[in-house]
Amino acid sequence: MINYLYQEQNWQSQLNDLITDPQDLLQRLQLSPDQLLSGALLASEQFRLRVPHAFVSRMVPGNPLDPLLLQVLPHHLELEEHEGFVTDPLAEEAASQLPGVLHKYTSRFLLTLTGACAVHCRYCFRRHFPYQQNQPRNNDWPDIQHYLLSHPAVNEIILSGGDPLTLSNARLSLWVKRLESLSQIKILRIHSRVPIVIPNRLDEELVSLLKNSRLRIILVVHSNHPAELDDLTCAQLRQLAQQNILVLNQSVLLKGVNDSARVLTELSHRLFEAQVMPYYLHVLDKVKGAHHFDLQADQIDDIYKQMLAALPGYLVPRLVREIAGEKNKTPLYGVSTF
């Protein structure tokens, strides 16, 4: 195992010290940089490699098929065109009301406060999203406030990706206070992969901010494989549950990464040890560049049936697909066409 002493580093230093060069990443993992075809470097120019040392330390050196590595390493297959795989698979640009605001569901309202992520996941459905034009500035708050007040059915705010936990605690605190000032808002949901890839992000100041909010806080983390959940990550997640903060996990079903009931069953058990409840298992969104992660409907069906047989009901995530324009995610189990 590689020891980067990341456990002692604060999260900001880790965020400022990401690995961004694919050849450097392979060398650190004792893999030949020659395995990168020129297309992979071009893919990296289009959607840059970004991965923290803390996440790389959980990859197994010498294994080119490591499931954590496959999620972040640019691949020449990303350049292929495939029918149905598009740049905005969920038609989010059409659902954007104000900069940084997506109002897709009646009672929930998405805020994308930043386009930055600590890690670039190659399958991300927002990999082509024009974040630059879609981030609220500080002086956009009155417009957002006005919009929320004129939509009283909205009672839940979702901070989504880019990754809201790449923001400083001060900036998060500012937004939490703004949302707390509106009595109609009861729930704040934070979607983030940072607690998985840089577990030190869950620092004392952040935990205190979350536990002292008048809003009911739900943190939805994103882990796809049990090897992501090392002891430090689990311990950091567990402390949130101990402060009565609900932590859920969502995963994406990915060919070559977690396409087996055995791996996903182990993931559910490991999450439970960290006091995180499995929430969603997403079928891949058909985003351009991610076709090589896609699975056939019968394979998905098979994996999910085996999970149902192997796990107690409370550890089975809901298998869902998001369909552009739909008011909710579409549950897939029992549906014959994916």
Ligand code: SF4
């Ligand atoms: S938004 Fe989430 S899935 Fe997409 S690249 Fe960022 S961390 Fe990964």
